[in-house]
Amino acid sequence: MKLEVEQELNIRQKKVRDVKWYLNVRVDMVRNIDNGTKEKTAPHFRSKTYTSLENDDNDHNLNEAFQKMNGSLEEFIHKKSNWIVNNVLGLAVNTVKYSPISGSSYMKLPSKLYSSLSITNIKNEDRKCFLWSVLAALHPVERNPDRVSHYMKYEDSLNLTGFDFPVSLSKVEKFEKQNSLSINVFGWEDGEVFPLYMTKMSNGSNEIDLLYLSNDENSYYCWITNLSRFLGHTHNKSHTKLHYCHRYLHGFMYINYIVNDSIFKKYNTQKRVKMIF
Known part of the structure; x- marks a missing residue:
């Protein structure tokens, strides 16, 4: 059954790329009464909701997801005594296209991200968080870097x-080309960091890493001032300083391993990194 579900998810992802999904199983149960x-x-019984890019x-x-549904079924049987599974009536794969809304106005960082001390979060009152974050990366300041007045x-x-604000993820590539910049955008959800947009440009020291956060009411771009420190603070239990590859979020002790592209030939997909707090 798992294989069929995985195949169905893959089919839907090919159509719309990024999806939110959950599983829902309906079970026919019977018991003898007095x-x-x-x-x-x-x-x-349903699983929790997942985001798949x-x-x-x-x-x-x-x-x-299957463990969650099985656990809920076992809990039901335990609490409602004498029930027996008679038949599985159906398993539904529920999906919806995942389309993060455009970055807008200031959001306070979750404490887990704030403690990394590697993110500049501009306190703007307009809808230009993307613009201010890019300018913060291009024109860094040491004191009060979160003040929009600097930029x-x-x-x-x-x-x-051709740009309106807020800027959606789909417009990042156009912005790069118009301004000869390299921009990577990462997402964060449930303690995981994952690539949302990876640059195809190559501009050396002008590469900019942004963090894209969203909730039910708002979404926001921030500047990741040091990706290795950000991921190292949250992902590296040994606290050894590591250098991270942008695309694969894989840490190395020596930066020359990142430069050597052959190191990554065994990888063929973008990765999620579980953040340890």
Whole structure:
């Protein structure tokens, strides 16, 4: 059954790329009651909701989803005594296209991210968090880097022709090309960091890493000032300083391993990194 579910998820991801999904199983159950008759019920048991980006491996999440449903079924049987599974009526794969909304106004960082001390979170009151984060990366300041006033004087230095604010993820590539920049955008959800957009440009020292956060009410871009420190603080239990490959989020002790592209030939998908707090 797991294989069929995985195949169905892959089919849907090929159509819409990024999806949110959960599983829902309906089970026919029966038990004998005191007067000798049989009582029936058909409860639903569902997994939690997962986000799968293009090229993600769903194996781990599928295992967890089935474990969650089995656990809920066992709990039901334990609390509602004498129930027996008679038949599985159906297993539904529920998906919806995952389309993060455009970055907008200031959001306070979750404490787990704030403690990494590797993110500049601009306190803007407009819808230009993407712009201010890029300018913060291009024109860094040491004191109070979260103040938008530091970067307003540089606003006209970028080519914003054809852009409205807030800026959606789908517009990042166009922005890069118009301004000869390399920009990577990472997401964070449930303690995991994962690539949302990886640059195809190659501009050396001008490469900029942004963090994209969202909740039910808002979404926001921040500047990741040091990706290795950010991931090292949260992912590296040994606290050894590591250098991280942007695309694969894999840490190495020596930066020359990252430069050697052959190191990554065995990888063919973008990775998620579980953050340890």
